[in-house]
Amino acid sequence: MLGATIGSFLNVCIDRLPEKRSIILPPSSCSNCKKLLTAKDLIPIFSYLWLRGRCRYCRSTIPGRVLIVEIISAAMFPFLFWMYGLGLEQTIVTLYFCFFIVIIFIDLEHHLILNKLIYPGAIIAILFSALLSPLEIIPGIATAATGGGIGLGLFVLIVVLSRGGMGWGDVKMAALIGLIVGYPLIFVALLLAVISGGILAVILLVTKTKGRKQHVAFGPFLALGTMATILWGESILNWYIGYF
Secondary structure, three states: OHHHHHHHHHHHHHHHHHHOOOOOOOOOEOOOOOOEOOHHHOOOOHHHHHOOOEOOOOOOEOOHHHHHHHHHHHHHHHHHHHHHOOOHHHHHHHHHHHHHHHHHHHHHHHOOOOHHHHHHHHHHHHHHHHHHOOOOOOOOHHHHHHHHHHHHHHHHHHHHHHOOOOOHHHHHHHHHHHHHHOOOHHHHHHHHHHHHHHHHHHHHHHOOOOOOOOOOOOHHHHHHHHHHHHHHHHHHHHHHHOOO
C-alpha cells in the first residue's frame, strides 16, 4: 500500500517536472477538463482500474503509465524489504529506485534527463558517501568521486566521438551513477546499460520499429543498469573476475 501511494506521487513528479510545475500545488486535476480530482479518484491502482483508465468527469483517457508506475512501486517496496529488511539500507535503496523511476519515464516520454533531478541527486549521493560510507551499499567518498569521474570521462568521450549521437543529459547521468555506485561498479552499471540498450536497438531495427537515425532514449537503460548494479553489482563483478 505504501509503495502504490508513493508511486502515485512519482506520477505527479513525472507529469509536472518536465513542465516546470510545482509537485506540491495545485492539487491533482484532470489534464483535459481541469476538474479537481477527489480522494476516490486518487486511490492508487484501484481508481485507474475502476474508472477503466478514463477521467470520471470528461471520460478522456488516463495514460497507462499511471497504472504501470503505481504497480511497479507497489511491487518494489516489498521486494526491497525482502532484500534488505527494514532499515537504513532499505530506505536509501528505495529512495534511489524511486528517483530512477522518475528519470526513466520522463526520458521515455520527453527524451529529457532533467538537471533538476541530476544535480540534487549528485549532492545527495556525495552526502551519503561522506556521512554513511560504512554501509555496504554506499561507496566511500574517494571511491564515489573516482566512479563519478570515470562515468563523466567515458561519456564525454562518447559524445565527442559520436558527434552528438548521445545527449549531455546522459553524460551527467553517467557521472551521477558513478557517484552512487563508485569504482569499480561504475563499469558494471555502464556495461549493463550498453548491453541492454544495444539489444533493444537491434530488435527495434530488425522489426523496423525504429530507423537508424531515430532517437532511442538511453536514460532508462542507464537507470536500470544502475538499479541492477545496486542489487547485484558485486556478485556480477566477482562472477566476471572469476573467469581470469
